[in-house]
Amino acid sequence: MRFIDVEVGWPGSVNDARIFKNSRLNHSLKAWLSQFPSSYVTTGYADNVTVQEEIPAFILGDSAYPNAVHIVPTFRLGECNSDHVVAALNGKLGGARYRVENAFGILKGRFQIFQRPMNCSTGDIRFAILLISACFVLHNFLIDVRDESGEWAIDLRDERDENGALERDHEMDVNPLLPVPEATRERLLRHMRCLLNGDDSD
Amino acid sequence: MVFLVFHLDKGADLEPYITLQDTRFRPSIPSRVRVLAFLHHVMLGASYLAISPQYGIGSSTVSTCVHQVTSAILQHMWSVYIRLPTVEQGLRSMTAWELQTHIPGIVGAVDGTHIHIKRPSKDGEGYFNRKGFYSLNVQGIFLLVATVL
Numbered sequence: 001m002r003f004i005d006v007e008v009g010w011p012g013s014v015n016d017a018r019i020f021k022n023s024r025l026n027h028s029l030k031a032w033l034s035q036f037p038s039s040y041v042t043t044g045y046a047d048n049v050t051v052q053e054e055i056p057a058f059i060l061g062d063s064a065y066p067n068a069v070h071i072v073p074t075f076r077l078g079e080c081n082s083d084h085v086v087a088a089l090n091g092k093l094g095g096a097r098y099r100v101e102n103a104f105g106i107l108k109g110r111f112q113i114f115q116r117p118m119n120c121s122t123g124d125i126r127f128a129i130l131l132i133s134a135c136f137v138l139h140n141f142l143i144d145v146r147d148e149s150g151e152w153a154i155d156l157r158d159e160r161d162e163n164g165a166l167e168r169d170h171e172m173d174v175n176p177l178l179p180v181p182e183a184t185r186e187r188l189l190r191h192m193r194c195l196l197n198g199d200d201s202d
Numbered sequence: 203m204v205f206l207v208f209h210l211d212k213g214a215d216l217e218p219y220i221t222l223q224d225t226r227f228r229p230s231i232p233s234r235v236r237v238l239a240f241l242h243h244v245m246l247g248a249s250y251l252a253i254s255p256q257y258g259i260g261s262s263t264v265s266t267c268v269h270q271v272t273s274a275i276l277q278h279m280w281s282v283y284i285r286l287p288t289v290e291q292g293l294r295s296m297t298a299w300e301l302q303t304h305i306p307g308i309v310g311a312v313d314g315t316h317i318h319i320k321r322p323s324k325d326g327e328g329y330f331n332r333k334g335f336y337s338l339n340v341q342g343i344f345l346l347v348a349t350v351l
Contacts, residue, residue: 004286004310007341012331016314019341035289036296039306055307057296059343065312072308096303096311096346103344104315112247114317117336119249121319127269132317132340134275135244140283188305 001103002143006136009129016064033057033070043190053187067183089192111135219274239264240271287345295345314341
């Protein structure tokens with residue numbers, strides 16, 4: 001896992017959503033993500049024509065983050081229990097999340113200074129922030145110098161798609177974009193509902 | 203760690219920025235020792251007092267070395283190693299995520315973590331988090347694929 005942006009220096013009492021809202025990346029996120037091509041997923045059937053909707057490139061967050069066009073949070077536990085479609089989508093999103101949780105664990109394991117409370121923060125909190133930032137730089141540096149193992153290539157191969165969900169048909173009708181920007185998660189949810197209903201009827 | 207020192211000197215070209223001039227008064231501490239003292243501090247979590255006798259330098263000198271190497275890393279390596287990926291790298295990450303989750307469109311992921319610190323003497327209460335200790339909150343954004351070509 002490679003860090004592409006780090007925001008260090010917010011006190012521990014500030015919550016994740018507020019940090020994201022004020023982070024440097026948040027301002028440029030939309031422009032940056034619009035470079036990537038959108039994908040299309042089937043969200044339903046109307047008059048024997050498959051309805052497809054656009055999924056813009058997005059970033060996956062946990063349930064603390066806002067639900068918007070370019071960021072898709074996972075669901076809270078209460079939401080999962082009430083609806084099996086939500087639970088199914090959450091399962092898929094959560095399957096990727098566990099690797100994310102590991103990324104900070106790897107960093108903290110590699111730099112033992114994070115195992116105990118940092119000393120230098122008592123007098124000079126600014127230096128503590130610099131030191132943490134330097135560790136993130138070194139972490140990426142270490143990935144670069146010893147990453148000839150092709151470790152991540154295994155992840156590309158490990159799972160073949162059993163539902164054929166990857167073989168999307170691009171010739172199908174594409175719904176015109178809705179005028180109001182809608183949270184991408186809602187579209188994914190409709191896609192999931194459509195997939196599950198298809199399975200039920202078969 | 204020695205492996206890393208070699209790469210930091212050669213691969214990242216950090217050496218010229220942390221090498222100090224020898225004077226008539228005394229020779230300077232070699233850049234490798236400076237980097238090694240820094241790495242000893244962050245990678246093994248040793249205190250300045252513990253590092254001091256290892257390299258035969260005073261504990262306040264260790265502190266100076268750690269400060270200098272930290273700022274050299276941030277000045278000269280930050281923009282090289284922490285930057286947004288190119289479109290091609292992003293697309294590879296998208297493919298990797300899609301194969302794993304069967305959901306298209308995921309470029310990266312965002313997450314936060316708390317770095318445990320001692321209570322800062324100034325505005326200490328602000329650093330007390332919901333988990334019950336003093337911390338700095340760090341937000342990171344990742345790609346699934348590690349390599350960048």
